[in-house]
Amino acid sequence: MFMVLFKNFYINSKAFMRNSLPLPLILIVEKFRVIPLYFKWKKDKKYGSQNFIKKNKGLKGSFQGKRCVIIGNGPSLNKTDLSLLKNEYTFGLNRIYLLFDRLGFETDFLVSANRYVIEQFSDEMLQTNCKKFFNYKFKKEIKNKDNVSFITATPFGSKYFDNIEKGYMAYSGSVTFVAIQLALYFGFSEIILIGFDNNFKNSGPSDKAIKSKKSDEDHFDKNYFGKGIVWQLPNYHALNYNFDFVKNFFDQKKHLNIVNCSVGGELHVFERYDLEFYLKNSIFENKICSTNLGKGE
Helix, strand or coil: CHHHHHHHHHHHHHHHHHHHCCHHHHHHHHHHHCHHHHHHHHHCCCCCHHHHHHHHCCCCCCCCCEEEEEECCCHHHHHCCHHHHCCCEEEEECCHHHHHHHHCCCCCEEEECCHHHHHHHHHHHHCCCCEEEEEHHHHHHCCCCCCEEEECEECCCCCCCCCHHHCEECCCCCCHHHHHHHHHHCCCCEEEEECCCCCCCCCCCCCCEEECCCCCCCCCCCCCCCCCCEEECCCHHHHHHHHHHHHHHHHHCCCCEEEECCCCCCCCCCCECCHHHHHHHCCCECHHHCCCCCCCC
16 A cells, blocks of 8 residues: 555656746756656666567668558547458557457557556556567566566656657656557657547646546547546646657658648647648558568567
């Protein structure tokens, strides 16, 4: 009980810091905060950075000229024609597996970095056949590590954004940015976002941990963070800061492209398109033109 209380105090104290300090100072604090774990990840030969590199050496840079879809978890997915995704490379986030029956397939990749998601649902995520990427900090929660790669936050900020071998951005606010970094690492030339509503009905201090008291209205499934599940409120400051960073990053990389094909929502920083129209007109290849998957370890 004491450890649970201490953990919640620690997490909510971080939330208080992120709601109280100016952004430049938050970024400095976050960089220093992740240093110990980062170097532990670098030295860990079994589950650290070298293991990540080994497991994914066949995938690194292998999807150049191809596109992928990163599937968010917003309720707009319920208005999206998911059958359009059957021939696309797909990244899923956190509890995306609740959508698999409706999709008719599993996503190629599954990414999860949040403490509460991993602690409560790692066993369910491990039942999928996706190539999985989890936060190294919570590796003890992962019982079967065979099809799992571990990644961690970097003290180098966004300096190595397209090389996740150096770690992912610490102050991100969402696993979305980890997925974007992985997509870049694998060489995808285009990223299509769907299900990114960037608009939550639950409100409160950024990153505050709460226990749901009713069905979930903020995700595509009412059970996603349903009654009794602990989750963290969104950090719009971090989300918008990093979406702006991603937009600027892609603007400077003329050979890369990112678009938002979500139905509605409040994510306006990227060019927006209808999903069906865009998939028909994209100059980049989908899965039909490639057989890259399976070339990892």
